[in-house]
């Protein structure tokens with residue numbers, strides 16, 4: 001079952017502290033899901049905080065490759081706009097697309113983290129290849145019908161696990177304070 005559990009769980013990508021949660025954990029590369037991870041499923045936009053986070057992470061020296069099961073033209077256009085390499089039509093969780101993405105950016109599995117909003121595709125795919133998986137809550141509720149069905153399975157597996165909320169140094173209150181108690185450090189990650 002641990003195979004199906006994300007190593008870390010965040011509410012959205014901008015809650016991942018680039019220094020502490022990525023570079024500080026030894027990661028040099030990120031294989032990144034697209035839909036509902038960095039691009040909203042309803043309005044097809046990259047939210048401002050997500051775009052800013054991506055720019056900061058790249059400035060910090062992290063390499064990215066998008067890995068998406070999406071096969072539409074829009075996903076390639078997004079990759080162009082963000083100037084990021086992409087492997088689309090990925091058929092995650094199967095390994096070939098992840099391996100192709102690693103090759104594309106010259107990344108090693110041990111220093112690569114997979115980030116995405118789905119357990120069955122992103123997390124399982126990462127773990128099949130022994131990579132770390134950071135899962136995010138989806139940007140918006142809207143999604144494809146089969147994805148919404150899989151979310152029921154995800155809820156069963158995730159139980160009452162709450163996302164880590166605020167990076168260190170950011171004041172937290174109320175519900176966020178409780179969620180922060182669940183914060184794991186990279187040294188605690190185990191499967």
Ligand SMILES: [Mg+2]
Pocket residue numbers: 033034035036037116117118
């Ligand atoms: Mg997704």
